[in-house]
Each structure stands twice: as C-alpha cells, then as structure tokens.
Amino acid sequence: MAHDHTDRYFPEVPMTAPTISRLFSRGITRTLLTPHPVEHYVRSLGVNWSDDPTGATVVAVDRPVADVTVITLRLPAGVDRPAPGAALEIGVVVDGVVQRRHYSPVDPATRSDGLATIAVRRHPGGVVSEYLWSEAAPGMRLLLGNPVGEVTLPESRPTDVLLVSGGSGITPMLSIASTLVGEGHCGDGATGRVAWLHYARRVEDVPFRDRIRELSRAGVEVRVVATSDPDPTAPSDPVSGDLVGHLTADHLDDVAPWHSDATVFLCGPDGLADGLADTLGADRYAEVLRERFTASTGPVPEGDGGTVTHVRSGVSAHNPGTTLLEGAEAAGLSPKHGCRMGICHTCTAVRVSGATRDLRTGEVDTEPGCLVQICVSAPVGDVEIEL
Numbered sequence: 001m002a003h004d005h006t007d008r009y010f011p012e013v014p015m016t017a018p019t020i021s022r023l024f025s026r027g028i029t030r031t032l033l034t035p036h037p038v039e040h041y042v043r044s045l046g047v048n049w050s051d052d053p054t055g056a057t058v059v060a061v062d063r064p065v066a067d068v069t070v071i072t073l074r075l076p077a078g079v080d081r082p083a084p085g086a087a088l089e090i091g092v093v094v095d096g097v098v099q100r101r102h103y104s105p106v107d108p109a110t111r112s113d114g115l116a117t118i119a120v121r122r123h124p125g126g127v128v129s130e131y132l133w134s135e136a137a138p139g140m141r142l143l144l145g146n147p148v149g150e151v152t153l154p155e156s157r158p159t160d161v162l163l164v165s166g167g168s169g170i171t172p173m174l175s176i177a178s179t180l181v182g183e184g185h186c187g188d189g190a191t192g193r194v195a196w197l198h199y200a201r202r203v204e205d206v207p208f209r210d211r212i213r214e215l216s217r218a219g220v221e222v223r224v225v226a227t228s229d230p231d232p233t234a235p236s237d238p239v240s241g242d243l244v245g246h247l248t249a250d251h252l253d254d255v256a257p258w259h260s261d262a263t264v265f266l267c268g269p270d271g272l273a274d275g276l277a278d279t280l281g282a283d284r285y286a287e288v289l290r291e292r293f294t295a296s297t298g299p300v301p302e303g304d305g306g307t308v309t310h311v312r313s314g315v316s317a318h319n320p321g322t323t324l325l326e327g328a329e330a331a332g333l334s335p336k337h338g339c340r341m342g343i344c345h346t347c348t349a350v351r352v353s354g355a356t357r358d359l360r361t362g363e364v365d366t367e368p369g370c371l372v373q374i375c376v377s378a379p380v381g382d383v384e385i386e387l
Ligand code: FES
Pocket: 337, 338, 339, 340, 341, 342, 343, 344, 345, 346, 347, 348, 373, 374, 375, 376
C-alpha cells in the first residue's frame, strides 16, 4: 500500500532527485506526497535527507528559561512566513516515525531575513517537545508543512487591540504585538491602542521577557500576570506590574479601560477562556477571536479504550483511550494529518467497525463505515479503522 499514492500522482514522471527538487520548486509540495513523509521519498532515492529542499534549517537554539526551547529557523526559499498569529507545521522524525506539531513564530510580519523563531515548551511525555529540548542544535533539519491558524491579524488593522494569552499562547501574541508596533500602530502620536495580558504560573518562567519590555517601551500596555503565589525570593520584574491571580474584570480595566470597543484576540488554555467569557459575558465573548493550537478535549471516561486494528497496514495495538492518531503513531504508523485539533479534516479515515468518542463533544458514534477525524476521536472498545 505504501506506494499507491506515488503511482497515482506521478505515473509518467521518472522520480529522480532533480525531478523531486523541480517539483518542489514549482510549489508542488508535500501535499502531493502524503500520506508518506517527504523523507520517505527522498531516502528511497538514495538522497541525503539533509539535502531535502523543502525543510527548514535550525540556525540557533536557546533555552532561556526552564523547559522552553527557542529555535531560530531558516525557511526554505519560496516559503512565506505565516501571517501574524498563525503557526508553522514542524515535523521531526523520532524513532523512525514522523511527528508533526504546530508552532507560531514570534516574529513580526515585517521580518525579511528568511528566519523565523519558534518556542517549544517541554511537556512531560511530549514526544516532539522532549526531542527538541534534548536534541535541537544548529544545523538540524526539520520538516515543514503548511501554515495553520484560525485567527490572524487582519490586513485591515483594528484600531484598538486587546491580546489575552496564557502559557504557550504567548507566541502568536508576540507576533501580533510586534507587527503592530513595527507598523507604528500604537505609542506616541499613534491613533491605535494595543494592550496585552499574559498569564503564566510564574513570571520567571516566561520566555521573551526582553522583547515584552521592548513592546512596553514602544507603547503596548502589557502585563505578565503570575497565577500562582509570587516567589518572594524571585527578583522583581517590571513586566509583571501589580496584577496577580487569574483574569478578572479589574485586570482588563487596568490594562485596557477602553476594551469594550477593542478587537480581542485570545490564545490560551480553556480555563483562561472560561474566565474571559465569564468576565465579558456571552455576547461580547462571542466576538473574541480565539486561536487554538490544540483540540479542546475532555478527560477520557473510565472504560474507554480498546484494541484498534488498522486494517490496511495490518497493525493492531491497544489504545488506552487516547486519540486514534496518537495510538496509530505509537504503533509505528504515520497517518496523514494536519492540525491535530479537528479543524482541517486531513486525518479523516473510515471507521470500519466499533465505537469511537469525539473527544471534543464526548459523543459516541457506532455507525459502521463512517468517516472520523482520528485526531479528535478515541476508541470505546475494539475498533477497526481504515489505516
Ligand atoms: S488533523 Fe486536522 S482534523 Fe485531524
């Protein structure tokens, strides 16, 4: 099965290395090559993976705070940086399996040197974040996919902008705020206003505090708010201001007393979103532009999970109730996918038999032969899936 798609897409083309390079340079990208990772084809031609013209090259790595890897990438020629707020799809090969995740560059849209900076927070058990924390180094090659992002800074800039973020949500907000500052949107003599509330467990765990201070000096009303009790021994940080704890109406009024007319961007965990919704009320919250880089899913109910049989590959594996995508990857497969959060439908596969739970809604579906998004579906009992 592995080569079916190759035959279909390139029936007449001799697949030499120069041919692949020409296809890439014409914009015929990995989309045509899925479900197989690019290096599968490149390697099958005997071409060194480091010569692949579509990947990104790591040019600098920094680990400025605990558990955060800041990576500066050189994008290949012809690849545009994503719009402020959107994310790049980055792929790495770990234990022979391609793993892809989305990271939002922190740079302003005006950056024109072909570089992009991403920050990867290390999660316990996070395959990609752990790998990059321990392995990322200048010269490393990374796979690049298509940019994703539901929410980006509109071409026609809103006059007043309020950014609200938590945790890893700092990165798209940095890009948006930096872009606005670079365009002279706020600060002395400008007609626009930009404010930003960022929440973190501890201020000292927040990367890019120097950049945040620069944004503050350039006219962004910014506060980094510690949600846990401040450490009395930690050095005070001017970006933290006087605000502490979880989001309240006072926080909004402190940083942006004009927020009722502002365009509000949100990127952060569900708890932060719930707090903002409670504070603004349902009607106003419905206008908030929320960026997600992970699916919003509930806990796995007790009793979920089962044996998943991937009928095309013939691989069966126990799945403890995680997504069918993660289960397949853990079993050594590389299913086609994009956003990993139920948006793009790239991962859709036929559930031949069994029941699956949509982890976003909790609903269980049992109809045989149905298409399911494997990135947000988990088995409830034994399942056969067309992978
Ligand atoms: S990967 Fe995008 S919907 Fe599943």
